[in-house]
Every structure is written in structure tokens, then in C-alpha cells.
Amino acid sequence: MSKARPPTGSRRNPRVSEAILDAAREILTERGAAGFSMEAVAQRAGAGKPTIYRWWPTRADLLMDVYEREKLVSVVPAQSDDPNDDLLRYTVNLWQFWSTHTAGQAFRGLIAEAQSSPAAMTALRDRFLPPRLSTIREMLGRILSQASAEEIDLRARLWLGFSWQALLQDQILMEEVDIGRAIAIITCPSGA
Amino acid sequence: MSKARPPTGSRRNPRVSEAILDAAREILTERGAAGFSMEAVAQRAGAGKPTIYRWWPTRADLLMDVYEREKLVSVVPAQSDDPNDDLLRYTVNLWQFWSTHTAGQAFRGLIAEAQSSPAAMTALRDRFLPPRLSTIREMLGRILSQASAEEIDLRARLWLGFSWQALLQDQILMEEVDIGRAIAIITCPSGA
DNA sequence: CATAGTCGTTACGCACCGTTACGACAATTG
DNA sequence: CAATTGTCGTAACGGTGCGTAACGACTATG
Incomplete structure (x- = not known):
């Protein structure tokens, strides 16, 4: 997954946040609220947990953004x-x-x-x-x-x-x- | 806590279930739904987790009983x-x-x-x-x-x-x- | 070319989960 | 009066998720 996402240096990479939001949406669709964890989202998005927590400090923030x-x-x-x-x-x-x-x-x-x-x-x-x-x-x-x-x-x-x-x-x-x-x-x- | 609760052998001990329900109620009152965990209830009741799970297989069962x-x-x-x-x-x-x-x-x-x-x-x-x-x-x-x-x-x-x-x-x-x-x-x- | 900010990786300590194995115990059964 | 039966606490298990920290690789900026 991260293969198709070259780093952008000191600028925020829009592909990353999109991948995270996509992953969150997919997990909610497939596994419902029960299977929704930051870990699962990170893994699916091919992103690191610290990256997620940087932009969405709380699970609620991520959920609201998906909505x-x-x-x-x-x-x-x-x-x-x-x-x-x-x-x-x-x-x-x-x-x-x-x-x-x-x-x-x-x-x-x-x-x-x-x-x-x-x-x-x-x-x-x-x-x-x-x-x-x-x-x-x-x-x-x-x-x-x-x-x-x-x-x-x-x-x-x-x-x-x-x-x-x-x-x-x-x-x-x-x-x-x-x-x-x-x-x-x-x-x-x-x-x- | 278990000092004041002598074992009753092969009969179910009513003091145990009361202690568990009391503990559950107290935790809900003091820490809200956030602090409510089977572990916390067990510890506070001076009971073992297996005992809780024997009579309340699910957290929902315990919550409904408290209610x-x-x-x-x-x-x-x-x-x-x-x-x-x-x-x-x-x-x-x-x-x-x-x-x-x-x-x-x-x-x-x-x-x-x-x-x-x-x-x-x-x-x-x-x-x-x-x-x-x-x-x-x-x-x-x-x-x-x-x-x-x-x-x-x-x-x-x-x-x-x-x-x-x-x-x-x-x-x-x-x-x-x-x-x-x-x-x-x-x-x-x-x-x- | 040094700096600053982003990102992925790895790993940490912690809290719970639900389950298992075990030994101590007392009421019961025969 | 033993043997049985079911209850109970303890300890420990593997597993999952939490939120954070440290690190090195990277690139646009200035």
C-alpha cells in the first residue's frame, strides 16, 4: 500500500489522510462499529498510528470526519x-x-x-x-x-x-x- | 473482603452475587460507564472473574441486572x-x-x-x-x-x-x- | 546545504478481554 | 463416615487495543 504513496517531505501528504479515511470507511462497512479500532485503520491504510493520532487525536474525531x-x-x-x-x-x-x-x-x-x-x-x-x-x-x-x-x-x-x-x-x-x-x-x- | 464471606461449598453463595452487583453499582456511580470493566468489578467485589462470567456471561447481562x-x-x-x-x-x-x-x-x-x-x-x-x-x-x-x-x-x-x-x-x-x-x-x- | 515538518516502523507499558487449570471448601449423597 | 459434586478464589494464559516515544528516511523550504 505504501508503495504507491511516495513521501512528500515536510508537506502534509493528502494521499495519507485519504487512505486513512478510506480505510476507516471500509472497516466500518465491513466490520461495523465493533471492528473499528485505530490499529485496524492504521494497518489497512498502510499508515502508522502516530500519523493518525497526529491529525485525529481522538477516535471521535476520526468518526466524525468519516461521517x-x-x-x-x-x-x-x-x-x-x-x-x-x-x-x-x-x-x-x-x-x-x-x-x-x-x-x-x-x-x-x-x-x-x-x-x-x-x-x-x-x-x-x-x-x-x-x-x-x-x-x-x-x-x-x-x-x-x-x-x-x-x-x-x-x-x-x-x-x-x-x-x-x-x-x-x-x-x-x-x-x-x-x-x-x-x-x-x-x-x-x-x-x- | 473475602474474609467476611465464608465459602458455602457446593451451594451457590448469595453473598457473592450480592457483592458483585454492589461492586458493579458502586463503580458505575463513581466512575461511570467508562470505568466499568469486568476486571474492576471482580477486584472490587473480592471475587474472581470466572465467578462473574459463570452467572453473567456478558457485560450486558450484568448491566441489565444492576438496572x-x-x-x-x-x-x-x-x-x-x-x-x-x-x-x-x-x-x-x-x-x-x-x-x-x-x-x-x-x-x-x-x-x-x-x-x-x-x-x-x-x-x-x-x-x-x-x-x-x-x-x-x-x-x-x-x-x-x-x-x-x-x-x-x-x-x-x-x-x-x-x-x-x-x-x-x-x-x-x-x-x-x-x-x-x-x-x-x-x-x-x-x-x- | 542545513532546517523543519511529515511519515512509517518498531516497540513500549498498560488495561481488559474471555478462558483455563488448580486447589480449597462445604453441603450432598449413599 | 467417606466419596461426590458444585462453588469459589487465585493465578496465569494468549490475545487485542490503547496512546506514546524513539528512530531513521524522506523532501520541500529558505
Whole structure:
């Protein structure tokens, strides 16, 4: 593997980081979150552990990068004249994206990691989730145009929880109709 | 530690299993899910690893037992004439129960474990969750008396996800008012 | 041509994993 | 009153992964 990767001296070698991210993705796909270790990634990428730790100090960093890298080319929120349908589309696409068993495994690994590593928990809450939650809040805001920020935030948590619950139970193969029903409940007009 | 625990010969020694469960609980409380290892439990309990593995073949088994053991004396679903308030009470009590940082840590560890161990995932879905979900379904059924089983099930998932999302983000210290709002949304009459 | 930064290799000490072998022990069985 | 049976603690095993350190090879920079 390292044969096809000539050294670049004192400049960072982009081929290395690509090889590492590729290896991480492949391992997640083939062996799931269970087989994901820094050792395995290093070996598969033909890289050294110190190199990985230089750019991704934490397993969480690497997992987030793998996730991010694929999300860019996969899930984009639409904006039609039916915001309710936009949210449904986005959710279905996201779950589909997760079920490719690459990003989904990465996310699962990240959440699991956060349960035993305070640093990973911080990364999850302060770096990973906020931009994603704001996307959801925006879509919810278009649906419930006259709801308060707290009201939107609460429903975003409901949406998040519903998605997590499915992902973490390996039950993301849900009928689109049922997802739609759940979203209808989450976006039901507040009764008061 | 083993001084105060005379051997009982060919009969199982109840003091041993109690010591192990106590040790597991203490470690979860003091060090969280991160510091929870079979080695640490064995050492603290003054027991041998083989003894632990004899009765709890999996870490998930031990975690579930720790959780179960405390739940019995903590959270009981009420049944007043206001089923909506019953569900709120139950949820608040459950979150309070989790935030004691014993059962909550155990649950978090169990979910994390399930992300990398198929056996733990099976145990979680087939043994741990069903009785708890049926409790929720029952309460939801009293609120939405004329809803279909699928409808109830979907809302149970929403409730579950909302709770998990809070637990797994270390955000179970929520205002009772907000919990009530979320439950109001989950139990909103279906619009169709 | 010296410097600085990147990279792979190797190896370290540490923590856990899940299992095995063994001997001490006491309740039981006959 | 032995022999049996199952429980228990101890010690140790090979294996895996962790995160870090030391080293030498390399090349763009200045």
C-alpha cells in the first residue's frame, strides 16, 4: 500500500489522510462499529498510528470526519413549497444514508464512544450536533411558522430522539408511511 | 473482603452475587460507564472473574441486572384518573431514577455495548426493552383509547427516543414543564 | 546545504478481554 | 463416615487495543 504513496517531505501528504479515511470507511462497512479500532485503520491504510493520532487525536474525531465526508455528497435538505414534505424527504434520505452502513455505523460508534469518553461527549454535543440540529430547526420553523424557539427546539429533540432510537436499535428500515406518521405527530400544531 | 464471606461449598453463595452487583453499582456511580470493566468489578467485589462470567456471561447481562435491581424499588407506574398525568409522572420519575447516576449509567453502558456487540443488541431488544415498552404502550393506550396498536407503537417509539436522546446526551436534567410539553406532543390526537 | 515538518516502523507499558487449570471448601449423597 | 459434586478464589494464559516515544528516511523550504 505504501508503495504507491511516495513521501512528500515536510508537506502534509493528502494521499495519507485519504487512505486513512478510506480505510476507516471500509472497516466500518465491513466490520461495523465493533471492528473499528485505530490499529485496524492504521494497518489497512498502510499508515502508522502516530500519523493518525497526529491529525485525529481522538477516535471521535476520526468518526466524525468519516461521517462528514460522505454526508456532503448524500443528504441535502430540499426546499419546496411543502415544508412538511421537505422534512419527510430529508428524514427518509437521512435514514437511507445511515443504512448504507457506513455513516450509520460511524454515528453509532460516535454515540457509543460518547457514553464512556467525556471528550467524545463534548465533541458530539458542541461540534457534531449543532449544525445538524439547526437544519432540523429551520425546517420545523417553516412548518410551524408562529412557534417559539423553545417550541421548535423541543420538537427538534423529538425528531432527533426518534431517529436515534431507530438507529441505535438497528431498526432504520422503516416504512416511509410510518416515518411520515411520526413526523406528523412531531409537527402537530400545539394545542393550547 | 473475602474474609467476611465464608465459602458455602457446593451451594451457590448469595453473598457473592450480592457483592458483585454492589461492586458493579458502586463503580458505575463513581466512575461511570467508562470505568466499568469486568476486571474492576471482580477486584472490587473480592471475587474472581470466572465467578462473574459463570452467572453473567456478558457485560450486558450484568448491566441489565444492576438496572433491574434498582428499578424495582424506584419507579412504579401510577394509575390515577388522569392518564396523561400518569405518563408525565412516570417519565419524570424515570428520568429522576436515571439521574441518580447508577441506573442511568447502566442503561447508557448497555446501549453503548449494543452498538458493538450483536449479543448485547439482541439482549437489549428482545429482553430488556419489551417489558418496559409495554408499560409505556399501556399508558398511551389509556390516553388514546381509540387508537390502533400501530399508532400506539409509533408514539411509544417517540417517547422512547425522546428519553434516550436526553439520556445519551447527559441532558436528563430537564424542566418538568418541558417534559410535559413533549409528552403533550407525543400524545396529541392524530390529525386525520 | 542545513532546517523543519511529515511519515512509517518498531516497540513500549498498560488495561481488559474471555478462558483455563488448580486447589480449597462445604453441603450432598449413599 | 467417606466419596461426590458444585462453588469459589487465585493465578496465569494468549490475545487485542490503547496512546506514546524513539528512530531513521524522506523532501520541500529558505
